[in-house]
Structures are given as structure tokens and as C-alpha cells.
Amino acid sequence: MRPVEPAALSVEGLSHAYGERSALKDVTFAIAPASFTVLLGLNGAGKSTLFSLVTRLFGTQHGTIRIFGHDVARFPGAALRLLGIVFQPRTLDLDLSVKQNLLYHAALHGIAPGDARRRAEQALARIALSERAGDKVRDLSGGQMRRIEIARALLHRPRLLLLDEPTVGLDITARAEILAHVRQLVAEERVCVLWATHLIDEVAPSDDVIVLHQGRLLAHDAAPSVVADAKAPDLRSAFTALIAGGSQSEASEAA
């Protein structure tokens, strides 16, 4: 019998606090390989904390995180090599060229220089930025930088890609381009994507949606089911209703 493939990302009973302030409360979910999941939440919902824990910037205080079955706390190397991440703030080195940024990332993953150069060229060709390879990152537009960050996150061929509010600060055209590009990656390369955002219009009907509010997971289902469960006309109303409900239960708990 073939073993069942483990979830691309599974989170169990995850709680995290900064001193007194609780950022995540008993969050549990699992997302399937080659799926596109939108992590919806307002600012301060705990999205970035969740990403910092998955990438092991912080150690987990309570709960477990597994990437394709590898426990992040116990086997960080095995887990992190399957993971690509695009952080919300820009993390490219502005003074280095596009290509130097990509080669540096490849080296951090132990990819040999020859192979790294090949992968960097392919990656740039794919996002139609080959001619900018020698330019300093500083001279690029916000949308171009984002595309390069995504290309960089994919250089070591991860199977799970996390993006933390990747369209923040981009204009409408660039936003649509980035979103289409990432959806294409899911369809063609079977990369699993977890896309954190507070912009509801970035959700497509075929996506899975996780709603996070004040550190709690309020819903996790296919987008149409989330709408149906909330008996709402559309996702925006469903999200508003969920959040109102979440805040209420918070208030009644406190009382």
C-alpha cells in the first residue's frame, strides 16, 4: 500500500504569546499539497507570527508545526529545505544586483555555483526580467522586486511557498500579475501556496480559505463553503460576520 502523502503544512494546537500578549491561540489546520490556500485576517490577526513560527525565526512555545511531515522544531533542516518564503517587508539586498541576490540565496541552500547560475537564469527568464539581471535591485519597481522575491523563494525548488501580504504597496496591475503568476505555479509546478492577506478580493472561488482573527482560527474550508456556512451572500459579508462572531465570543469569554 502506498503511504498517504503528509499534508504540505500541518499545524496542531499552536499557541504563541509575546510576554503577556497572546498572538496565536490553539490554532490547528492542515493544507494539502499543490493547493492554493488564502490566510485571511486583519492586521494583528497573527498571520506574521504564524509565518515566523513556521520558518523557525521563533521557536514554538506550544504545539507542533510539520512541513510534509517534518517537525520544524525537531528537524528544522529537513523542514526548511522544503519551504520557500516571501516576507512582507522587502528582504532583497538593495545594493546588490538582481543576479547577486539570487546567487546568494542559492548559496544559503548549498546549491553549487554552476547550478545556481542556471537556475537564476531560468527563474529570471520565467518572470521576464532576464535583461535586468545585472541591475541593482534599488533601481527596480515594487512589482519587479516582488516577482524577484518569489523567484528567489523558488530557487531551491521548495514544495511549500508562504507569502506574507505579497501585494502590499503594489498597484492594481502588479497585484494581478503577481497573483496570476503564483496561481500558475500551483497549477503547473504543483507547489503548495499559503497566501496571507487582508484583501478579500484576492480570493478566487476555487481557493481554500483560512480565517484568522485575534489569534484564533475561525474558519477553514473551500471559499464557497465558508460563504455558505456563514449564510452570507458573498465572502466579504461572511468574513465580516465571522469576525464579528469571533470578537463576540472573545468578549463573552472575558466577561
Next chain:
Amino acid sequence: MTDAVLRPAGFSFAQYAICLGGIVWREGLRFLHQRERFISALVRPLVWLFIFAAGFRQVLGVSIIPPYETYVLYEVYITPGLMAMIQLFNGMQSSLSMVYDREMGNMRTLLVSPLPRWYLLSAKLVAGTAVSLLQVYAFLAIAWFWDIEAPPIGYLTVLPALVLTGLMLGALGMLISSLVKQLENFAGIMNFVIFPMFFASSALYPLWRVRESSPFLSYVCELNPFTHAVELIRFALYGQLNVLSLAVVIGCTAAFMAAAIIAYDPSRGFLARRGVGAGEG
């Protein structure tokens, strides 16, 4: 299941080497791009050498003390101290660039590499040390034109000493970077780390002269790891080995590195407590 899932977590020796190479290469590129940093790294010790030392030449006589075999000019005496000062500043500056990097996100790029974190931080230290070597040798070249010449072999024997002292001061900087919160704190580091370490050492005056005026201060100087960095460099520059200083520098390097690695360990939560990386929540 695919290969990727079954692939063991271990990395080959070559992959470790590639990672180290990449980190050193990037540090070097950044250094070359920041021309002002290079120039100020050179101007600082040269000001001391050309102005301060020239002015003090008549005030401070330096008698014959090891490793010197003749009377030496004050400029010659303070050269090893200035070499160590270059490394001290470089160590603190890379420490600051870590704080800066951390806020700008470059530190995140480094720390999400699947290689062990202690290795990534050590590689970062090696990279900072390599940059400090460039600065020190550029300084020595200029000093040579100023007629401050060590024995030819000294330029070679000082290299391992500089590697060690560079690592020690870099590790100290890294440790401090895990403790300071703000980017603006370089002034604080100057006042509370660089100045006390530099002045309470044998960089500018031999310890026997300090002892004459204040036995207590000379005691402080002897406990100061920076004194031993200076002495290790001074002896190595003349092809000699100061065993005590070597032991102190090795011991301090190990202690500072261990503390820095612990400070950056995710489960210790130094990063988390500060909310670094958490962004808006």
C-alpha cells in the same frame, strides 16, 4: 511520496562550504559597494597615526619592552593597537549591520536557510573577519609608506593572530547585537563598549606606564580582552607568540561565540521577545 520527502536532512560538506562561500562573498560585495565605509575604516586609524601619535611622540617615551628590541617611535608602538581598533570597529559595525539587517529583513533571509543556525552565524562571523583583514592590510600598506615597517615575515605571522582577534571582536559584536534594540544605538556602543575597551587597554600606552599612575587601572587593562587582542597582534607582527594573550583570545572567542549563538537560538526567544519578524502581529 517523492524524493524530496524521503531525502535525508543532512547536508554534504560541499554544501556547507558553498554556504560559507556565499556568505563571505556577499559580505565582501557589500563592503566594496559601501565605499564610504571602507574610507572611514581607514581614515579613523590614520588620523590616530598621523596626528595623535605625531603629537604624542615627544610626550610619551616608550622604553624597550618585548617584543621590541630597540627604542621605538610612538607611531610604531600604537600601530598594533590601531590594527585591533580597526577590527573592533568592524566587529561592532557588522554587529550593527546585523541589527539593521534584521530590521531590513536580510537577517531573515539568512536565518531561514535550512543549514544549522550556529553554522550560519559562524559563517557570518568569518565573513566579517575577512572584511576586517582587508581593512587592516590596507592600513598596514599605508603605514609602511609612513616608514612604519615590521619585519617582512611579521606581515605573514600576524595573519593568524588577526583572524583570531577578528573572530573574537566580531563575536562580541554579534553578542551585543542580540542585546541592543535600536538601530540608533551606535553612539551607545561607542560610549559603553568601544571607548572603554580601547582606552583601558595597552593600545595607546604600555601597561607599565599605566601601573605607575594607577595600579587599579592597569589591573582593569590586564582583564580587558582587547588588551590581549592588541598584545597578540603586537607580538605576532614581530614573529613572536604571546601565549597568555593567545589563550585569553581563544577563550574569549569561544565564550562570546557560544553566548551569541545561544542568544540567537529560536527557542530562547530573544528574537521573539522583541517581536522581530512579527511585523504587524
